Amino acid sequence: MNMRRAGIAALCAFFSVAATAEPGVTDTTIFLGGSNALSGPVAAVCAPASYGAKAWFDKVNRDGGVHGRKIDYNVLDDAFSAQRAVSNARRIVQQDNAFAIFGGCASPTSSAILQYVVGQPEVPYLFPWAAMNELTEPTKKNVFALLPNYAFQVRAMLPFTIQRAAVKPKTAAFLMMNVPGAEDMRKAMKEVLAAQGISLVYEELFEVNIPDYTPYILQLKSKNPDLVLFGDSAAGAARLFLTMKRQDWRPPTAFGVTTLTAEQFLDPVGDYPDGWLSAAGMVSPPSAPESKDCNDALKASYPDQKPNHFTMFGCLAAKIGVEAMNRTGRNLTRAGLINALENMRGYDSKISGPVSFTPTDHMGTSAVVPFGTKGGQFITLGAPLKPAR
Amino acid sequence: MNFDLALATAVAGIVSGAYYSLLGLAIALIYRTTAVANFAQGELGTLSTFLLVLYISRLPMPPLLQLILAIAIAAGISSLAYITLLRAQRGGDALNLTVRTLALYTLVHSVTLYFWGANEPYTAKGLFSAGNVDIAGFKLAYDQMGTLAIAGSLGLGLFILFRFTRVGLAMRSVAMNAEVASLLGIDVNRIALVVWLIAGAIGALVAMLIAPVSFLGTDLMQPYILKAFTAAVLGGLTSFPGVVVGGLLLGLIESFGSTWISIHLREPFTFVILLLVLLFRPAGLFARDHAGRV
Numbered sequence: 001m002n003m004r005r006a007g008i009a010a011l012c013a014f015f016s017v018a019a020t021a022e023p024g025v026t027d028t029t030i031f032l033g034g035s036n037a038l039s040g041p042v043a044a045v046c047a048p049a050s051y052g053a054k055a056w057f058d059k060v061n062r063d064g065g066v067h068g069r070k071i072d073y074n075v076l077d078d079a080f081s082a083q084r085a086v087s088n089a090r091r092i093v094q095q096d097n098a099f100a101i102f103g104g105c106a107s108p109t110s111s112a113i114l115q116y117v118v119g120q121p122e123v124p125y126l127f128p129w130a131a132m133n134e135l136t137e138p139t140k141k142n143v144f145a146l147l148p149n150y151a152f153q154v155r156a157m158l159p160f161t162i163q164r165a166a167v168k169p170k171t172a173a174f175l176m177m178n179v180p181g182a183e184d185m186r187k188a189m190k191e192v193l194a195a196q197g198i199s200l201v202y203e204e205l206f207e208v209n210i211p212d213y214t215p216y217i218l219q220l221k222s223k224n225p226d227l228v229l230f231g232d233s234a235a236g237a238a239r240l241f242l243t244m245k246r247q248d249w250r251p252p253t254a255f256g257v258t259t260l261t262a263e264q265f266l267d268p269v270g271d272y273p274d275g276w277l278s279a280a281g282m283v284s285p286p287s288a289p290e291s292k293d294c295n296d297a298l299k300a301s302y303p304d305q306k307p308n309h310f311t312m313f314g315c316l317a318a319k320i321g322v323e324a325m326n327r328t329g330r331n332l333t334r335a336g337l338i339n340a341l342e343n344m345r346g347y348d349s350k351i352s353g354p355v356s357f358t359p360t361d362h363m364g365t366s367a368v369v370p371f372g373t374k375g376g377q378f379i380t381l382g383a384p385l386k387p388a389r
Numbered sequence: 390m391n392f393d394l395a396l397a398t399a400v401a402g403i404v405s406g407a408y409y410s411l412l413g414l415a416i417a418l419i420y421r422t423t424a425v426a427n428f429a430q431g432e433l434g435t436l437s438t439f440l441l442v443l444y445i446s447r448l449p450m451p452p453l454l455q456l457i458l459a460i461a462i463a464a465g466i467s468s469l470a471y472i473t474l475l476r477a478q479r480g481g482d483a484l485n486l487t488v489r490t491l492a493l494y495t496l497v498h499s500v501t502l503y504f505w506g507a508n509e510p511y512t513a514k515g516l517f518s519a520g521n522v523d524i525a526g527f528k529l530a531y532d533q534m535g536t537l538a539i540a541g542s543l544g545l546g547l548f549i550l551f552r553f554t555r556v557g558l559a560m561r562s563v564a565m566n567a568e569v570a571s572l573l574g575i576d577v578n579r580i581a582l583v584v585w586l587i588a589g590a591i592g593a594l595v596a597m598l599i600a601p602v603s604f605l606g607t608d609l610m611q612p613y614i615l616k617a618f619t620a621a622v623l624g625g626l627t628s629f630p631g632v633v634v635g636g637l638l639l640g641l642i643e644s645f646g647s648t649w650i651s652i653h654l655r656e657p658f659t660f661v662i663l664l665l666v667l668l669f670r671p672a673g674l675f676a677r678d679h680a681g682r683v
Contacts, residue, residue, distance in 0.1 A: 218397055
């Protein structure tokens with residue numbers, strides 16, 4: 001009889017634990033899953049974001065973890081394929097039983113994952129590198145972002161770029177990859193240009209990773225605009241700039257979105273954009289003193305990986321994730337994490353502006369850092385910028 | 390469109406056309422002598438370019454020797470593929486053989502993705518120095534001039550090979566009728582091997598010309614291989630001058646079409662041309678009558 005009672009008690013205990021246990025959380029570990037382009041056309045740019053995040057988690061683990069639990073962060077390769085990204089997200093949630101989907105990179109894949117996670121409102125989807133309105137507008141209970149969307153970047157940076165130009169531009173052009181958010185960006189650009197009395201003489205969207213930019217540059221050359229807004233992947237933008245060089249034409253002033261703050265863009269083009277390109281940065285450059293702890297963590301986990309803007313972004317995302325889990329406490333639940341994030345105000349990551357979320361605003365940052373280049377290195381051109389109201 | 394822009398558009402079209410022509414020549418060479426449409430042509434070029442950029446370029450030897458070594462390795466891999474995948478089991482028909490090249494394409498692509506996909510794209514050092522030359526006010530980039538010079542020299546070299554050498558004569562005989570050529574004492578296997586070797590070298594050279602411009606990734610040659618097939622089809626897969634003209638024509642149509650009409654019609658232009666030729670001139674634009682490989 002005692003044995004029978006003990007068995008029933010054990011079964012009850014088992015089912016009670018199973019019913020209340022949080023997915024991905026054990027006494028010793030927190031399991032986070034992610035999907036990123038570890039191979040394919042944007043791998044060189046995107047993969048470092050995962051390395052930067054993983055390196056910071058490793059550092060936190062070495063320092064004792066989050067309330068004694070070690071973070072286990074596993075990133076699956078989506079090779080920049082939306083289908084693979086969705087199947088990765090499904091696996092992370094349904095098979096691997098992860099606590100949250102963390103990180104990732106690129107708008108097409110992040111957009112695909114977003115479509116999946118809106119149907120899984122209990123699963124947190126945190127901080128992909130994707131400048132899309134859809135992530136946070138309208139607010140989704142489980143989705144949090146850090147990278148201001150392209151329209152925000154344009155509204156914040158374009159007036160600054162126009163103001164900095166040696167001669168005020170009269171004509172402008174828009175050349176952007178066809179990704180989610182591109183149309184919002186075009187609209188924002190038109191608004192800013194109209195306010196400044198600048199006419200838009202050329203506008204084209206192109207498919208990601210086209211092999212030859214020559215026709216675009218020839219068309220731009222024929223229009224000869226004073227200002228060009230470029231939106232492309234880092235490698236694509238490098239190809240585009242080298243094509244301009246080959247065709248012996250460039251605009252007097254240019255503005256680029258955040259991807260043009262990646263070293264993968266600047267390394268091949270060297271000092272060519274010095275003095276005429278400004279781009280929207282997200283975090284401090286790796287060379288800044290405040291970036292040292294992220295760089296040290298990266299070196300400890302990935303000695304061969306050079307610090308860059310994307311490793312820094314990964315580090316920023318991991319710092320905020322760890323802070324939110326710490327604030328949630330020992331009783332780590334998905335609902336608790338979302339609550340902790342929604343109550344985060346003015347968190348100082350040291351490598352970005354203050355990070356704040358509210359229940360109605362899941363975009364954590366509200367400014368971009370104006371980047372320029374000098375001697376083939378990124379420099380900051382001034383204080384963080386917000387869109388004019 | 391002003392004159393300078395028209396000239397720049399023409400040069401861009403001719404450079405693209407040169408890539409299509411050279412790759413198309415490699416495809417037509419193999420097709421004419423072994424009746425195989427080699428879909429792996431581009432991927433073999435990509436593989437050898439990875440070897441050049443990531444390994445051979447670190448060897449202590451002059452860049453020109455490094456380039457020659459990489460091209461020789463590519464030629465070796467191509468002929469090895471022929472010996473092991475096509476000649477070893479001849480039983481299959483043309484479709485069987487072509488599907489083998491599709492499998493080889495997938496295999497080589499998977500291998501490059503596995504080993505080098507994580508850090509792509511890579512910056513490949515150009516074969517020519519950066520900069521432009523001023524010709525009566527028109528700026529022509531060194532790499533464009535170099536590409537045209539290499540393509541022209543290669544075309545001339547192949548012409549001389551076919552027209553004035555015994556091996557070239559044997560290749561043409563095998564292309565016309567392998568059985569008769571064999572009865573005439575030509576070693577058909579040896580000729581086929583030489584053809585795969587030459588095609589492998591051409592594919593590698595084209596990939597090495599493209600990589601510095603569009604950066605080296607595992608999909609380096611994918612946009613070019615289908616256009617090379619289009620160039621080859623324009624030439625009827627049988628006429629080498631036809632393939633060259635077809636490639637140049639395709640490059641110019643693409644370039645002027647996308648600059649004058651719409652950039653977004655660049656790819657549709659190519660494949661509409663391909664379909665029209667296949668439907669109405671299956672023997673190629675320059676064939677006098679319908680002729681196929683015997």
